[in-house]
Amino acid sequence: MSDPRHPPLGLSRRQLLKWGAGVGAAGLLTATRAQARPIESRAHIVILGGGAGGMAMANRLANRTRGTTITLVEPREIHHYQPGWTLVASGVWNADKTLRPNADFVPAGIRWERQAATAIDAESRRVTLANGEVLAYDALVVATGLQLNYHLIEGMSPELVGSHGIGSVYASIDAASRTHQAIETWIAQGGGRGLFTAAPTPVKCAGAPLKMTFTTLSRLEATGRRDAFQVDYMAPGDALFSQPWVNDFVKQRFDEQGVNRYHQYRLSAIDPGARQATFTRVDREAQFTSHHELREAEFRRPEGLTEVIDYDFIHVVPPMSAPDFVKQSALIAQEGPFAGEWLDVDIHTMQHNRYPEVFGIGDVIGAPINKTAASVKAQAPVVEANLLAHLQEQPLPARHNGYTSCPLITGIGKAMLVEFGYDNNLDFLPSFPFIDPRDESWAAWVMKDRMLQPAYYAVLEGQA
Ligand code: FAD
Secondary structure, three states, rough: OOOOOOOOOOOHHHHHHHHHHHHHHHHHHHOOOOOOOOOOOEEEEEEOOOOOHHHHHHHHHHHHEEEOOOOOOOOOEEEEEHHHHHHHHOOOHHHOHEEEEHOOOOOOOEEEEEEEEEEEOOOOEEEEEEOOOOOEEEEEOOOOOOOOOHEEEEEEEEHHHHOOOOOOOOOOHHHHHHHHHHHHHHHHHHEEEEEOOOOOOOOOOOHHHHHHHHHHHHHHHHHEEEHEEEEEEEEEEOOOOOOOOHHHHHHHHHHHHHHEEEEOEEEEEEOOOOOOEEEEEOOOOOOOOOHHHHHHHOOOOOOOOEEEEOOOEEOOOOOOEEOHHOOOOOOOOOOOOOOOOOEEOOOOEEEEOOOOOEEEHHHOOOOOOOOOOHHHHHHHHHHHHHHHHOOOOOOOOOOOOOOEEEEEEOOOEEEEEEEEEOOOOOOOOOOOOOOOOOOEHHHHHHHHHHHHHHHHHHHHOOOO
């Protein structure tokens, strides 16, 4: 019998799509969820955030517990499939394709608070909601995702996206559509300078700024007048991507495609009317342990370490951090590289380092890599097993290996399925033996374009 993970040889484009859709819909893209027996508990479990991580945990914990009270705190009615946003901003998808009602995913029998949490008191195990209500918890899952700190770029705000030549795929699904419009306008202009920036902090989907550069390059090349457009990539540090092989690949590809690389350039201000961006030239030798320190250094910077650059189009990537209300709580990291900015969890067990009844999942955690939905998929069974063990006063059985994946779009119609973990090894964790992580392929593009979305929804439903 054939292995369902391997497509039969010699498939046509149509057959591969059909095979992919079937595999994706069945959730077999990912390991099938083993059914374990539910545990009995009277605990009140509060889940903050019902995005990829929080919704997956709501479904998993609802399936695996009897007698618990589970409260999901999520203000949004609509779920946003963020991995589709680069496809929207590149003009490949319509925005509608990324939206589904949260009610499709919220499991029966749990309480859904349709409002935001505003404070966490970790000592007294209480969460305050926007309407002033206070929830006491026995176990807490922090799954709020991250905060986009556009305000740290002087003159910038997400409302500007789509005007004055400004794009930013991260701001929202509307901003992704408006980013597409801004790119179209630049192309219609017939030439000029485009700046593609990156952030000096960890970001979600670290490949997204690169994907936006590559898909825009495809569009510029398709005009037949590529030379009329100047494309500059402004990196805040030496690296363009954390995984060394991918970093080298992207640098080489940028060189081949005529992208000028600027290193140690951090976007610090923007003047939309004048279409000028100010970059802070960070000292190459300086080692910053946190974004706070980096900001401090900028305030101390000698005059002359900034550079103002004119642009016709700019893709802005904001600094990112845990949401303010998490930062203001005792749950935030107190020391080390994530101090003051990210949730303080053990990156293998996902348990809080100081409050054992608290677990974290998804973008909010302080971890060297991991801000992807693919990581959420790998983290969810770990959080489930360890949180239930904690409730039963058992040792924590599960460990996360750092798995993350980036279908790195290298142009419209081609991609690389890059997968790695905390050890940075590209060959260690491949989901599809027939896709070489070092090869650009149409098959990897099909994964991104057609197959990952059903697999993602299976994660939300707790099925994968
Ligand atoms: P989210 O899914 O963002 O959910 C957080 C939830 O918390 C939201 O629903 C929000 O409403 C809620 N929330 C926020 N504040 C509060 C509060 N105060 N109280 C209660 N609830 C709150 N991942 C991939 O695997 N592959 C990709 O190709 C990929 N591409 C991406 C491209 C882009 C442009 C972006 C933006 C992301 C991409 N990602 C990709 C990343 C992926 O979407 C995230 O890593 C994933 O959604 C993280 O899940 P999360 O639950 O931590 O956060």
